[in-house]
Amino acid sequence: MPDEAATLALGAKLSGLLKPGWVVYLRGDLGAGKTTLVRGLVRALGYAGRVKSPTYTLVESYELSRFVLQHYDLYRMIDPREWLDAGFRDDCNAGTLCIVEWPEKAKGLLPKPDLEIFLEMAGEGRTARIEALSAQGRKEVQTWQGFDS
Numbered sequence: 073m074p075d076e077a078a079t080l081a082l083g084a085k086l087s088g089l090l091k092p093g094w095v096v097y098l099r100g101d102l103g104a105g106k107t108t109l110v111r112g113l114v115r116a117l118g119y120a121g122r123v124k125s126p127t128y129t130l131v132e133s134y135e136l137s138r139f140v141l142q143h144y145d146l147y148r149m150i151d152p153r154e155w156l157d158a159g160f161r162d163d164c165n166a167g168t169l170c171i172v173e174w175p176e177k178a179k180g181l182l183p184k185p186d187l188e189i190f191l192e193m194a195g196e197g198r199t200a201r202i203e204a205l206s207a208q209g210r211k212e213v214q215t216w217q218g219f220d221s
């Protein structure tokens with residue numbers, strides 16, 4: 073992905089893959105493009121407002137026409153128990169699509185992911201790789217045509 077527009081475009085393509093009830097971990101260093109990917113996805117799902125990084129708030133919620141998308145960034149979480157105390161575990165349920173930057177900050181308290189997406193710096197651009205971890209995730213990724221970058 074040579075530029076920001078390409079990351080936004082991959083995010084948009086993911087709208088054809090990700091389902092409510094899924095948990096997606098976004099892996100990658102600071103500045104790898106995780107939030108940019110979510111921005112492309114949220115816009116493609118019809119959200120017209122601003123898509124901000126949840127760096128300080130830990131979560132941004134989007135009421136989409138078909139489901140609620142929860143976008144977490146746990147980078148600033150100091151104690152993994154904050155994940156439970158804030159009620160995030162209950163918010164991440166069968167009706168929501170739950171996407172998490174810096175999932176390792178919650179140690180083992182997060183639900184297991186259906187997918188992990190790895191973003192890496194590559195020169196001026198980025199590379200992306202998707203790994204399916206649940207049975208449903210594997211099934212959907214196999215039939216999904218969108219990931220060609």
Ligand SMILES: Nc1ncnc2c1ncn2[C@@H]1O[C@H](COP(=O)(O)OP(=O)(O)OP(=O)(O)O)[C@@H](O)[C@H]1O
Pocket residue numbers: 073074075076077078079100101102103104105106107108109125145147173196197198
């Ligand atoms: N494919 C790309 N090529 C070059 N720059 C990109 C690409 N994708 C995103 N960027 C740029 O990288 C910068 C960081 O992006 P972003 O905030 O999405 O990273 P992040 O992984 O969410 O970081 P953090 O861990 O700090 O939340 C932004 O300026 C964005 O425009």
Ligand SMILES: [Mg+2]
Pocket residue numbers: 106107108125145173
């Ligand atoms: Mg981010």
